[in-house]
Amino acid sequence: MKKDHLDSYSTRILDALQADARLSVQDLSERIGLSSTPTWKRLKSLEQSGYIKRYTAVVDRQKVGLGNCVLAEVNLSKHVENVVEAFEEAVRNCPAIIECNSTTGQADYIMKVLTTDIAHYDDFLHKVIFKLPGVSEIRSSVVIREVKANTPVPLDHLT
Structure with a gap:
């Protein structure tokens, strides 16, 4: 998947996952307005092509003592x-x-x-x-x- 081939659904997937990487495929598909199977396929394609590098949690550094x-x-x-x-x-x-x-x-x-x-x-x-x-x-x-x-x-x- 090249940058030129990122359509609005793929872009919405990336936006949604950046806000909440714990979304299920079902929740993600509802959020972007596409059914589950095409959402899952797009998600896998975004992962395989390197648009999504990894999934992670954002930790509050203050709460873990790194002020x-x-x-x-x-x-x-x-x-x-x-x-x-x-x-x-x-x-x-x-x-x-x-x-x-x-x-x-x-x-x-x-x-x-x-x-x-x-x-x-x-x-x-x-x-x-x-x-x-x-x-x-x-x-x-x-x-x-x-x-x-x-x-x-x-x-x-x-x-």
Whole structure:
């Protein structure tokens, strides 16, 4: 299924599942206005073609004790393949780093890091981030308040 082939039903399936991934096929079919069998077939096609990567739950980080969120801008000392690969592999294996993007601009990478509090972030800096392969500079910005933290991918450009 290519982007060009996402019709309104498939788009509605994606929208509905982003809002509630626990919908049964029956509930999903009622929500999008299609019977169960074609809904199920479209859902399977969306999964197989990679439009749906996985199903997950959104956990309230505050309720599980991760009240400190930091955006860390990281620069590498060298931009050679083995350093970049080692850095990215180390980042992928670190659960406290929940997002990491390679960027243009002042930073090579921007990471989103969750810790219990600022003291734990300081400890995390010294024990983890400063030891990541190739790291030469880090600038940290503590998030005071999340203004918007959506997970759904907007799909209005497809209609």
